[in-house]
Structure formats: C-alpha cells, structure tokens
Amino acid sequence: MIRVILADDHAILRDGIRAILSHEPDIQVVGEAGNGQALLELLATQPADLVLLDVSMPVLDGFATTSALRAQFPGVHVLVLSMLDQESCVYRMMQAGALGYVLKNADITEITYAIRTVAAGRPFLCTEIGLSLLRRATQRQVGANETAEPAYTIPLYRSGPVELSVREMEVLKLIAEGLTNAEIADQLFASKRTIETHRQNIIEKTQAKNTAALIRYAMLHGLIE
Incomplete structure (x- = not known):
C-alpha cells in the first residue's frame, strides 16, 4: 500500500484528489496539509511513502518544503502536482529533491501512474x-x-x-x-x-x-x- 499525503492550499483540490485516489486499491491518502510547514509537522507523526506537493503555497512554498522534507524525511518521495509548467520551476523542484513532476491538467491515469512510479523510487515527468x-x-x-x-x-x-x-x-x-x-x-x-x-x-x-x-x-x- 502506498501511503500518500496531499499538500495543497486549496481544500477543494485536496478533496477531489482524495476522492479519486480512494478508488485505487494500492493507494491510501493518510493525511492532508494546507502549506509546507503544516506538512513537515504532520510527517513528524504520520508515516508516509509519498507527498503529492503543490509549488505555490503560503507559509512555506514547494521549493523550501521539498528541501526541508528531503533533509528531515529522506525516505519520503516527493511528487509535484502543480499548474506551473515553466522549465525553470521544474528544474528548481527537481534540484530541491522532487522525484516527479505532474501538471494539474493531467488525466487521473497519468497521475496515478506517476504516484506508483515515484513511490517505487523512479523519476517521472508528465507527458506535457x-x-x-x-x-x-x-x-x-x-x-x-x-x-x-x-x-x-x-x-x-x-x-x-x-x-x-x-x-x-x-x-x-x-x-x-x-x-x-x-x-x-x-x-x-x-x-x-x-x-x-x-x-x-x-x-x-x-x-x-x-x-x-x-x-x-x-x-x-x-x-x-
């Protein structure tokens, strides 16, 4: 079972992703966070295999969160789920320690495939x-x-x-x-x-x-x- 935490400042998006992933037998959403700081605090008490992480978040953005997460929780893989498709943003997130990057307009088949790929420790970039x-x-x-x-x-x-x-x-x-x-x-x-x-x-x-x-x-x- 792949344990996933959703980190995005939009609750409606987290609710939608959670509902979609609930139909996947090998994926379980074990927690949610509205910003990077809340995510790091949650990981201190809630084990997870993968974080589905937005880039633009208040308090602590995706870049700072990923760097801190890789330092504090090296066993947790980071898969970015963002609307930002700039090459510089993708490179910065990967340099910070993210293993995968998916755009929010990707279909659910690609998102679930990305989750399974990154959870297995393999890199992934969405088609676009x-x-x-x-x-x-x-x-x-x-x-x-x-x-x-x-x-x-x-x-x-x-x-x-x-x-x-x-x-x-x-x-x-x-x-x-x-x-x-x-x-x-x-x-x-x-x-x-x-x-x-x-x-x-x-x-x-x-x-x-x-x-x-x-x-x-x-x-x-x-x-x-």
Whole structure:
C-alpha cells in the first residue's frame, strides 16, 4: 500500500484528489496539509511513502518544503502536482529533491501512474512537460551549430528494434502530439481503456521508463518525426 499525503492550499483540490485516489486499491491518502510547514509537522507523526506537493503555497512554498522534507524525511518521495509548467520551476523542484513532476491538467491515469512510479523510487515527468523539455533541448542543440546535420535524419517510419502494430503507431504519434489517453480515444474512436492498453504495450515493447524517454526512443528510431 502506498501511503500518500496531499499538500495543497486549496481544500477543494485536496478533496477531489482524495476522492479519486480512494478508488485505487494500492493507494491510501493518510493525511492532508494546507502549506509546507503544516506538512513537515504532520510527517513528524504520520508515516508516509509519498507527498503529492503543490509549488505555490503560503507559509512555506514547494521549493523550501521539498528541501526541508528531503533533509528531515529522506525516505519520503516527493511528487509535484502543480499548474506551473515553466522549465525553470521544474528544474528548481527537481534540484530541491522532487522525484516527479505532474501538471494539474493531467488525466487521473497519468497521475496515478506517476504516484506508483515515484513511490517505487523512479523519476517521472508528465507527458506535457517531458515533450516540452525534449523539444527545447533539440532546438538548442540544432541552434548551437547552424551547419550541423538535422537532429534526426532517419525517415518518418522504418522498422526498428521493436515492431509496433498500425494502431500502436497511431497511438504513439498522438502521444507525441501531447494528447491525453482520453483525447486519443476520442480521436481514434476507441475506448479510453483500449488506448491505455495500447500505451502500456508500447512502453513494454520499447522499455521506455517514462513518456519523454518513449518519445526520444521513437524519434531516434524513426518511428515519428
């Protein structure tokens, strides 16, 4: 059982997340805090495996809270849940000790997957942030050398070390566009659960640890542009 504490200054958001996570058999919300200081005080008496933490909070913000939490409770993993998508904010939180970062507009499937991944001690970036960072890194690399060859000179599609079905290729390309499972399901006229299955099959075949790694794999092997 993954013991989770919710840290956000908006009670209505905490109530919503708690209600959603109550349907997950392996995740239990064991506490809530409205700011960073209250969170640290709660952790002194309430054991937890993971903190779902906002960045913008009163009294003690996410940056200071994460640094203090990692120093005082090194066994507790930090997963950021925030509306802030600036690259500088993501880097600062990860440098402070956060292991994962998810935007509040992510669907619940991605949030619960992030919780399980970070609770297991593995890093996680949500799809939107991962793609954004990857694109910026690629742009910087190409811009640094105007005479360099294009970052990816392989054709749009070719057979690589793994074989994906036609439907899996369709799903992969839509993932690369930043669509959620629900949006992909609508576009392909399929159920959300079917898309989740395709997505999991793609991840297992490519052995990508997260969405950003999956997109990089697909680009390097010519599966997408």
